[in-house]
Amino acid sequence: MIDAAVVACYLIITFSVSAMSARFFKKKHDFVSEDGYFLAGRRMPAWLNGVSLAATALNSNVGPTYCGLAVVIGLSVCWYYMSLFNFSLLFAAFVFAAKWRQIGVSTGPEMAKLRYAGNNARVIRTYGSASMILLVMVPYIGVGLLGVHVVISPIFNYESRIITLVIVLPALLFYLWIAGYAGVVVADFMHTVVIVLAGAALMVSVLVRFGSPMALTENIQRVHSENSPAILSLFPSWGNEVFNPLMIVIFLLIYSLGAGGNIALDGQRILSCKTAKEATKVGIWALGALFLMLMAITLPTIGSLIDHPEFFSASPSQRELIYAIMLNDYLPVGILGIALAAICASAMSSVDSILSYSSQLIVNDLVHPFKKDLTEKQGIFIGRISMFVIMALSVIIVFWSSSLFGTVLVVAGLLAPAALHGWGQWWWWRPNVYSWATAIIGGPIVFLSVGFFLKKIPWWQLQLDAGPAMVQQLDALKIVISMAITTVLWVLVALLTKPEDMEVLKDFYRKAKPNGFWGPVRKAVEADGDNVEISKYVILSGLLAVIPVAAWINMLVLGLSALYVGSYIKASLLLIAAVPTALIAKRIYTWHVERLGAE
Incomplete structure (x- = not known):
């Protein structure tokens, strides 16, 4: 009862604060405008948008999924999320964020009307929006809801997924109907704080359970005498069947190639920023906040490997249960309530963002192009109603899927x-x-x-x-x-x-100032008497800026991970090296942004 009360109090506080905070970021006319409802009037600071993007990436499936991987990988599970997010977040921010902000669109698919001609643009925009909702948004909402069920159901001793849906869905839909995007971002910040606090409490509880970081290592070596080097290593083992160095490369390719070329949830964060320069910072804030939360969630699994050594060789569906077991094992009443609130927070932070953007896609890219006289008030109402339809489709995923990963x-x-x-x-x-x-x-x-x-x-x-x-x-x-x-x-x-039609390409070139291979279009623009100034080698300078920023943040992750298991020399070297790397990263980032001409 105490834990349930903690969760209920958290949800009430979150809803109240986010609703009031939305008024702080919005001006009076924003409450009846689509830009105000879906993009908070384009006045959000980069740090808040970045934290929101991190919280959105941290769907409620992350606890079971990441801890399920950590329990069979060990300390080097950090390389899994570093391979997923390092390049994808930073390259998209450094190379594309300012461009997206400057061309004046409200969603990613809307770019089609600038880049492609006539009916081609309409087809691309319509299909792009519909497929994004059905192939991306709906499955990820379903996965998030399934993640809530995987964690909460064992703790409260029930199996029916319907019970989880009845608990979670009404609060989510009611909250988003009222708040709009500004409320979503503020709520995401609160969710992030709770997730970090819950993770920190779990980390401390594990250390108290075993005595110290060194004792944690000694117990791993005792229980897993043969596999302890791989479990405690900061780099994944080649012999690991689940995750090894080859998988780092594979996941890096999957999640990095194409990053920034199209936008979705990250687009709301970029397009709602105050300026183009602010938009380039979103990826940095997102990466830092995301890795902080993921460390807090995954590091305590080292303790679970001591108390439940059988999970080191568990199947995918079995190992995803370790997060719920870990909460039950190490957190006392009351503190467990905070952890459960964090699970609800991770669900809300992803689902509300996905619903917000999906409803924006429906209004901006599926309704407006075909109903030119649609008022903004009508658009907001259609967006709100569409959230119920999207949620209904997502429920199917909850009953279809067995493994989150x-x-x-x-x-x-x-x-x-x-x-x-x-x-x-x-x-x-x-x-x-x-x-x-x-x-x-x-x-x-x-x-x-x-x-x-x-x-x-x-x-x-x-x-x-x-x-x-x-x-x-x-x-x-x-x-x-x-x-x-x-x-x-x-x-x-x-x-x-x-x-595409040359006139369309010339207009796009003037507006977007794209880098790369645009020779014939550039010559056609110059033949018209226009001189479009474009900084050269921005793609390469963006890549150059990504490397030190990623290295600095990764050194912090690896150093803190080593510190948690008592590898003090490794931790000291990594954390000390992070300081000059951060200074170098800042200088290169500043140089790159100046070359972009982002204001």
Whole structure:
């Protein structure tokens, strides 16, 4: 009862504060304008948007998923989330954020009306919005709700997923109906604080349980005498079936290639910033806040490996239960309530953001283009109603999926093959509606076809028979293969078909000032007497800025991880090295932003 009361109090406080805070960020007219409801009047600071983006990435499935991985990987699980988010967040922020902010769109798919001609733009915008909702937003809401169930149901001793939905859904929908995007961002900040506090309490409880960081290491060495070096290593072992150095490269490719070329939830954070320069900072704040929360969630699993050594070799669906077991084992009454509040927070922070953006897509890209006389008040109402439809579709995922990690890979497999077309439309003048169709529609077909044909290969089938962990590794590799094939196909199509109308491309060039291969368009613009000044090598300077910023944040993660298990020399070296790296990162970032011309 005490824990339930803590959760209830947290939800009430969060709703009240976020509703009032929304009024702080909005002006009077924002309450009846779509820009005000969906983008908070474009006046949000970068730090708050970054923290919100981090909280959104931290769906409620993250506890079971990441702890389920940590319990079979060990301390080096940090490389999993570093491979997912390092490049994808920073490169998107440093190279594309200012561009998106400057072209004046409200959503990612709206860019189509600037980059493509006439009916081509309408098709791309409509399909892009609808597919994003159905293939991305709906599954991720479902995965988030499933994550809540995986954690809460064992603690309160029930099995029905319907009970979890009855507890969570009404509060989520009511809260978002009232708050709008400004309320979402403020609530996300509160969620982040609670998640960090709950993780810190769990970390301290584990250390108290075993006595000290050194004692934690000694117990791991005692219980896992053979596997302790791999568990305590800061770098993943080659022999690990679930995650190894090859998987770092694979996940880096899957989640980084194409980053920033199209935008979704990150787009709301970028487009709602005060200025283009502020938009470039969102990725830095997001990465720092995200890694802080993920460390707080995953590091305590070292203790669970001592008390439950059998989980080191558990199946994917079994190991995802370790988070709930860990909460029960180490947190007393009251503190457990804070942890449960954190789970609700992670669900709310992702689901409310997804619902907010999905409803914006419906209004901005599916309704407005076909109903020109739609008032902004009507648009807000349609957006609110659409949230109920999206949530209903997401409930199907809750009952269909059995493994959180596996579900994420399926979604990534359907989307990742087309990712590089996002870069292509910014960096090359040739991509057109046909190359877009090849990538966006053909990509999932390629992914499914590759899976079908690979199963015909004896070696591949032999690996599939090795167990669930190997199946998930091969699924990730299958995504990379599909990305390569799809990219070759859409590039060939772009070369063999006519580009978009030159007048449209010239207007886009003047407005977006894109880098890359735009020679014929640039010459056509110059022939019209226009001189568009574009900084050269911005893509390379953006990449150069990513490296020291990522290195600095990663050193902090690795240093704090080493500190938690008593590796004091390693921790000291890493944390000391992070200081000059941070100074170098700041100088290079400042230089790059000045070259961008972001104001």
